[in-house]
Amino acid sequence: MTEITAPKSPVTAEQFTEEIREQLKYTQNVTPEQATPADVYVAASKAVHNHLADSWFKTQADTVNGNTRAVGYLSAEFLMGKQLRNALLNAGLTDQFEAAVEALGFSVQDVVDAEYEPGLGNGGLGRLAACFIDSLASLGVPAFGYGIQYKYGIFKQAFDKDGKQVETPDYWLANEEPWGHIDYNRSQKVSFGGEVVEESGKKVWKPAWSVRAVPVDYLVPGYASGRVNTLRLWSAKSYDEFDLLAFNRSEYMEAVEPQVKAENISKILYPEDSTKVGKELRLEQQYFFVSASLHDAIRVFYPGQDKPDLTTFPDKIVFQLNDTHPVIGIPELMRILIDEYDYDWNTAWSITTKTFNYTCHTLLPEALEVWPASLIGELLPRHLEIIKKINEQFEAELKTKNVDAATIKDMAIYTGDSVRMAYLATYGGSHVNGVAELHSQLLKDVTLKNFSDVYPDKFTNVTNGVTPRRFIKLANPRLSDLITEGLGTDKWLSDLELLKGLEPLAADDEFVKKFAAVKQANKVDFSNYAKREYGFDIDPNTMINTMVKRLHEYKRQALKILALIARYADIKNGNMKADEVLPRTVVFGAKAAPGYYLAKMTIQLINNVARVVNNDPDVKGALHVYFPWNYNVRLAQHLIPATDLDEQISQAGKEASGTGNMKFALNGALTVGTLDGANVEIRERVGAENFFLFGMTVDEVDALYAEGYDPAKFYEADPRLKQAIDMVSNGTFSNGDRNAYAPLVADWLTKDWFMTLADFHAYTEIQGDIEALYRDPLEWNRKAILNVANSGYFSSDRSMEDYLERIWHTGPLA
Ligand code: RUG
Numbered sequence: 143m144t145e146i147t148a149p150k151s152p153v154t155a156e157q158f159t160e161e162i163r164e165q166l167k168y169t170q171n172v173t174p175e176q177a178t179p180a181d182v183y184v185a186a187s188k189a190v191h192n193h194l195a196d197s198w199f200k201t202q203a204d205t206v207n208g209n210t211r212a213v214g215y216l217s218a219e220f221l222m223g224k225q226l227r228n229a230l231l232n233a234g235l236t237d238q239f240e241a242a243v244e245a246l247g248f249s250v251q252d253v254v255d256a257e258y259e260p261g262l263g264n265g266g267l268g269r270l271a272a273c274f275i276d277s278l279a280s281l282g283v284p285a286f287g288y289g290i291q292y293k294y295g296i297f298k299q300a301f302d303k304d305g306k307q308v309e310t311p312d313y314w315l316a317n318e319e320p321w322g323h324i325d326y327n328r329s330q331k332v333s334f335g336g337e338v339v340e341e342s343g344k345k346v347w348k349p350a351w352s353v354r355a356v357p358v359d360y361l362v363p364g365y366a367s368g369r370v371n372t373l374r375l376w377s378a379k380s381y382d383e384f385d386l387l388a389f390n391r392s393e394y395m396e397a398v399e400p401q402v403k404a405e406n407i408s409k410i411l412y413p414e415d416s417t418k419v420g421k422e423l424r425l426e427q428q429y430f431f432v433s434a435s436l437h438d439a440i441r442v443f444y445p446g447q448d449k450p451d452l453t454t455f456p457d458k459i460v461f462q463l464n465d466t467h468p469v470i471g472i473p474e475l476m477r478i479l480i481d482e483y484d485y486d487w488n489t490a491w492s493i494t495t496k497t498f499n500y501t502c503h504t505l506l507p508e509a510l511e512v513w514p515a516s517l518i519g520e521l522l523p524r525h526l527e528i529i530k531k532i533n534e535q536f537e538a539e540l541k542t543k544n545v546d547a548a549t550i551k552d553m554a555i556y557t558g559d560s561v562r563m564a565y566l567a568t569y570g571g572s573h574v575n576g577v578a579e580l581h582s583q584l585l586k587d588v589t590l591k592n593f594s595d596v597y598p599d600k601f602t603n604v605t606n607g608v609t610p611r612r613f614i615k616l617a618n619p620r621l622s623d624l625i626t627e628g629l630g631t632d633k634w635l636s637d638l639e640l641l642k643g644l645e646p647l648a649a650d651d652e653f654v655k656k657f658a659a660v661k662q663a664n665k666v667d668f669s670n671y672a673k674r675e676y677g678f679d680i681d682p683n684t685m686i687n688t689m690v691k692r693l694h695e696y697k698r699q700a701l702k703i704l705a706l707i708a709r710y711a712d713i714k715n716g717n718m719k720a721d722e723v724l725p726r727t728v729v730f731g732a733k734a735a736p737g738y739y740l741a742k743m744t745i746q747l748i749n750n751v752a753r754v755v756n757n758d759p760d761v762k763g764a765l766h767v768y769f770p771w772n773y774n775v776r777l778a779q780h781l782i783p784a785t786d787l788d789e790q791i792s793q794a795g796k797e798a799s800g801t802g803n804m805k806f807a808l809n810g811a812l813t814v815g816t817l818d819g820a821n822v823e824i825r826e827r828v829g830a831e832n833f834f835l836f837g838m839t840v841d842e843v844d845a846l847y848a849e850g851y852d853p854a855k856f857y858e859a860d861p862r863l864k865q866a867i868d869m870v871s872n873g874t875f876s877n878g879d880r881n882a883y884a885p886l887v888a889d890w891l892t893k894d895w896f897m898t899l900a901d902f903h904a905y906t907e908i909q910g911d912i913e914a915l916y917r918d919p920l921e922w923n924r925k926a927i928l929n930v931a932n933s934g935y936f937s938s939d940r941s942m943e944d945y946l947e948r949i950w951h952t953g954p955l956a
Contacts, residue, residue: 149365
C-alpha cells in the first residue's frame with residue numbers, strides 16, 4: 143500500500159473549471175470560446191493564486207505576531223522558473239487543473255507553454271535563491287525573499303549564421319504576468335547623491351534625488367506545510383513622472399528624463415556572474431533594493447510605530463547577504479539606526495552585526511566586489527562616512543588582537559580609494575559561509591584567510607542544495623512515480639534522505655529495468671521537445687551527454703570541446719571505426735556574458751564543431767553535438783531527466799559548488815567530474831565507484847602553477863591534443879579561415895589559466911571507462927540508481943536546516 147502525503151485540495155475539477163471560467167469572464171473579459179491558451183493560463187494562475195491567498199495572509203500574520211524570527215534573503219537574483227505548475231502542486235490542484243483545461247477544450251501543454259519564464263538571474267546563484275525560498279516555505283519557516291523586479295531579465299540568447307552568440311533584450315513583462323502583485327501602498331523612498339551636512343552636532347544627509355521603490359509581491363507556497371511566504375521584488379518608479387514645464391517648451395525628451403533616470407534602476411539584470419563590472423547603475427540597484435527591504439522589514443515588524451524599539455530587530459528578522467551584491471545593507475542599517483532612529487554608534491553596531499550574515503559564492507578574486515570609494519562617495523556620501531568609521535573601528539579592534547600592521551593593511555575594508563565589500567560583509571555580519579565543504583575550506587585557507595585567522599568562529603559551511611519539488615517531481619514525473627512505488631511512500635518529497643531506501647533496489651534487476659525504461663522514455667520526450675523547439679533530430683537511443691552551465695573559462699567547456707574534436711579526429715583518421723564508437727549525443731547549454739570575448743568565441747567554436755560533425759557522413763550515428771540556445775530553467779527541466787552523463791569538469795579549486803551536478807545525480811545521471819566544488823561531496827555520498835573522477839586536485843594545480851605552467855608542453859606531448867588544437871587553427875571549423883579562432887588557440891597555448899591542456903589526457907582516458915560501463919545497461923543503471931538513492935543530502939531543505947541551525951538560529955512557525 144503506497145502512502146500518499148502530497149497536498150490535495152478538496153476542490154473538485156468541476157469547481158476549478160468554474161473558477162477558471164469566472165476568471166476568464168471577469169478578469170480576462172473573454173468567453174471560453176474566445177479564449178486563447180494564454181487567457182486560460184492567466185485565468186488558471188489567478189484561480190490558483192486565490193486558493194493560496196488565505197494561507198498567505200495567515201503566514202504573514204503569524205510571521206509578525208509569532209515569536210519565531212523570520213529570515214530575510216537579500217539577493218540581487220531570483221531565478222524562479224515558471225510558476226503555474228509549482229503553485230498547482232503546492233495547492234494540491236494539479237489534477238483538477240488538467241481536467242479543467244481539457245473540459246474547457248484546451249491542451250494542457252499549450253496552456254502551460256503560454257507561461258513566459260522570468261529570467262531574473264544569471265545562473266546558479268539566482269536559481270539557488272529560488273530553491274532556498276521554496277524550501278523555507280516548505281519547512282514552514284517565515285521568510286521574505288527580497289530582490290529586484292528587473293524589467294529585462296537575463297538576455298535572450300540566439301546564434302547567428304556563423305554560430306556567434308547574439309543577445310537580445312528579454313522583455314518578460316510584455317504579456318500579462320499574473321503572479322506579481324504590485325503594491326503601490328507599501329512603497330519606500332530610496333535616495334541618492336547630494337551631501338552630508340552637520341546640523342546641531344548631527345550628521346544629516348541631504349540627498350540630491352530619490353526614487354520610489356514599489357514592491358511587487360510573489361507568493362512562495364510551501365509544499366505540504368500550509369505556509370505561503372513572500373518574495374518581494376522592488377520596482378523603481380519616478381516621483382516626478384513628467385516635467386510639464388519642459389513639455390510645454392516642446393522639450394519632449396527632457397520632460398521624461400526624471401522618469402527614465404528613476405526607472406533605469408530596475409530596468410535590467412546585469413548579465414555577469416563571475417566577472418567584475420564597474421557600473422554606477424549596479425551600485426544604484428544594490429542600494430535600491432537593500433534600502434527598500436530594510437525599511438520594509440521595519441514597517442512589517444513594527445507596524446504604525448514612530449519610535450520602535452529596534453534593539454529587538456535581530457530577534458524579529460535575520461538577513462542573509464547573498465554574495466557581495468547586498469552588502470551595502472550593512473552601512474545602510476547603521477545609517478537608518480543612527481540617522482533615522484537616533485541610536486548611538488555602539489548600539490547600532492551591535493544591532494547590525496546581529497542582523498546580517500554573508501554567503502560567499504566564489505573563489506575567483508575578481509568576483510568579490512570592490513567599489514571605488516569615489517563612486518560610493520558620489521552616490522551614497524553618508525554611507526562612505528559610515529564605512530570609513532567601520533574601518534577605523536575594525537583596525538583598532540585588529541590592533542587589540544595583536545594583528546601586525548601589514549596584515550591590517552591587507553585586511554582593510556576601506557583602502558583609501560576603494561571599498562572591499564566581501565571584507566565589509568565578513569566584519570559586519572555574524573557568520574560567513576561558503577557553499578560546499580571544499581569551497582568553505584578554501585575560503586578559510588586562501589580567499590579570506592586573514593579573517594578566518596582572527597575570527598575563526600564566524601566561518602562555517604553550508605553545502606548547497608536543490609528543491610526536489612521542481613527538479614524531480616515537476617521535471618521528472620515518471621521517476622517520481624517510480625521512486626514512490628519503490629519506497630511505498632511519496633514522503634521523500636519533503637524528506638529527501640528517504641531516497642536512501644532505494645539503495646537495495648539497485649540490486650533488483652526488475653527495478654533496474656523499470657528505472658532504465660523511465661530514462662529511455664524521458665530521452666524520447668526530450669528528443670521530441672528538441673525537435674519541436676529547436677528543430678534538432680536527437681536520437682534517443684544514443685547516450686545523452688550534457689554540459690549545461692554559464693560559459694566561463696574556469697568551467698572548461700573548452701576541455702569538453704577539445705576532447706570531442708579528438709574523438710571526431712579518431713574516427714576520421716580511422717583510429718576508430720564509426721560503428722565501434724559508442725553512439726553519443728553531446729548537448730551543451732550556456733550563455734556567455736556579452737563582454738566576455740573568449741567565452742563568446744568558445745560558443746562560436748562549439749556551434750561550428752556541431753555543424754561540421756553533424757554534417758559529416760563519416761561519423762553519422764556515432765557522434766552528434768547540439769547546442770540549444772537560450773538555456774533556461776524550462777529547458778533544464780526537460781534536459782536533466784533525459785541525461786545519462788553530466789559534466790562538471792572545472793579546474794579544481796575554482797567552482798564554488800555547482801548545483802546542476804546535484805540535479806543530475808538526483809535524476810539518475812552519472813557525473814564525470816574533477817574534485818571541485820560539490821562534486822567532492824557528491825562523490826563521497828554516491829560512492830567513488832559510481833562517479834567518474836579525473837584530473838588534478840587543488841594541490842596538484844597549485845604545484846603545477848608553482849613550478850611554472852607551460853601549456854605548450856602538453857600540446858607537444860599529446861598527439862591527440864595537438865591534432866585537436868591544430869584542427870581548430872587550420873580552419874576545419876571555420877570554412878578554412880585560419881584566423882577565426884586564433885585568439886582562443888593563442889590563449890590555450892600560451893596562458894591556459896585553468897589548465898585545460900594539462901587535464902586533457904586524464905579526461906580523454908576516463909571516456910573509456912564511461913563507455914565500457916554504458917555498454918552494460920544493467921550496471922550503468924544500477925549506478926544511476928545509487929546516485930539517486932544517495933543524493934538526498936543535496937535537497938535545499940537540508941541546506942535550509944543547516945542555515946537554521948548554524949547561522950540563523952530560528953525555526954518553523956508553530
Ligand atoms: O559559480 C557559483 C556556483 O559554483 C554556485 O553553485 C552558485 C550557487 O552557490 O553560485 C555561483 N555563482 C558565483 N554565481 N555568481 C557567483 C559570483 O560570486
